[in-house]
Amino acid sequence: MRRLSSVPESFSRDTGGTPADWLRWLPGACRDHALCLPTEHSATVSIGQGHLHLQWEVLPPRALGLARFPHLMVSYRFDGVNEAERQAFMRYFDLYMQRGGG
Secondary structure, three states, rough: OOOOOOOOEEEEEEEEEOOHHHHHHHHHOOOOOOEEEEOOOOEEEEEEEEEEEEEEEEEEEEOOOOEEEEEEEEEEEEEEHHHHHHHHHHHHHHHHOOOOOO
């Protein structure tokens, strides 16, 4: 069985999409974990006895010729979530959030 690499307690990612896209995808990516949206740019996900705190900010669009592509910087901070729980959560979360590409 392949072991996933470590999932740190906090990290940031550049994520494609608009805030509306992110908010549309987020409930499905969190699956059966309780999701709370305390502000327009933050969320808290309950995982076991702990939480994942998410914050995002809109970045300037990427340009490719005349095309513009929206993206966000998303900060992830796990609080009271052990390594195994982080790995299990992020495995599903990342698969759900994949969009297009190859």
